[in-house]
Amino acid sequence: MKVTAWCTAKWKDELLVWDKIQYGGSGKFYVHAEDEFDVWTPYIIVMNTIGDFVKLGNADFPMVVKSSGEVTMETGVSLSTHCDADITYYPFDTQSCDIVIGTVVYTQSQVNMTIEEILTENYRENGEWELVNLAGSRHEITLDEETETLLTLTLTLKRLRPFFLINLVVPLMLLSALNVVVFALPVESGERISLSITTLLTYAVFLSVIGDSLPNTSRSSPIVGVYVLSTFVLSVLAVCLSVLLLNLHGRQGETVPVCLQRAFRCRLCACLTSGYRGWNGKENANDPRGDCSYRKTGPAPEVVSVEKTEVVNGEEFPIEVHKGSRRIERGMVGVDVKKTAPGKLEPDVDWHTVARALDRIFFWSFLTVCMLVCLVVTTLWVSH
The missing domain is CATH 2.70.170.10 (Neurotransmitter-gated ion-channel ligand-binding domain)
Incomplete structure (x- = not known):
């Protein structure tokens, strides 16, 4: 001093x-x-x-x-x-x-x-x-x-706080949102890896700026430093997960392991991949397609051909005509229906479906973690 x-x-x-x-x-x-x-x-x-x-x-x-x-x-x-x-x-x-x-x-x-x-x-x-x-x-x-x-x-x-609020705290909290936006960016844009790496480098710069402005002491650790480090770890994790998702999107034509197919045959998978909608454009809770297992008491109808597609609420669904039945069903986007055994139909999960579901899971997970970290840091500052 x-x-x-x-x-x-x-x-x-x-x-x-x-x-x-x-x-x-x-x-x-x-x-x-x-x-x-x-x-x-x-x-x-x-x-x-x-x-x-x-x-x-x-x-x-x-x-x-x-x-x-x-x-x-x-x-x-x-x-x-x-x-x-x-x-x-x-x-x-x-x-x-x-x-x-x-x-x-x-x-x-x-x-x-x-x-x-x-x-x-x-x-x-x-x-x-x-x-x-x-x-x-x-x-x-x-x-x-x-x-x-x-x-x-x-x-x-x-x-005095105004300088640090404008130049440090607010930019850090806004920057943490980029870790979430990474998983909202379509893979087809080709900019997902660039965005995640840019965010990572920005956090590295903030770490150096904060380190230069603090006294060299190990008796206490600043909360803002722990916050930047935690979001930096999330940014590194976002880069790794982005590479993984790009790899999954590039596996078109390959067979998904049985264990993953079983994991993604559920209502959550349907919700994460835009789900199935009934005739009126709304989710039908009583429809067996929501369970992804298609359990029926009678023999399963055989899919003969796809006549045409229909657009409902901006989404395109194929209309399937079943032999021996007048019932016409809409298939799930990215999921092909195959006949496996009498009395049961199962969706054929592909890598594109798996990647889309993981995108949604990572998006909501990162959003929850970022909001919790911001809430905890803000609470500690306000209580002080």
């Missing part, structure tokens, strides 16, 4: 007392430290400085000596002190930093320091921090049976 302040020190020197009447009514005089007239000054230093230990006081500023023996030393100081920052809630954090002032060679019986007042009328606001409170306290420490006095100035600083 860097602080520029104006410090005033006062003490009484019994050797500098005179009767001003005897000296023509002169009640005070000014003296510099380098003048021939030697004036004693206390050796006071900042104990928690991160630089060299330098005695407070500047020879360029004159000291005022009064006839009562009171000496006043005023000097401007620029301090760089150590501050143990807690960055858990960065950039919505509040820090408490101390400036410890003490003597090295004097005991309490020789130099007893106290704080009279702390003035903040001339304080200039900082563009990043808001000064919430400034307090002073006095402590006594005992070393080798000698008691010394320490003065502690405590600054409570609150980080």
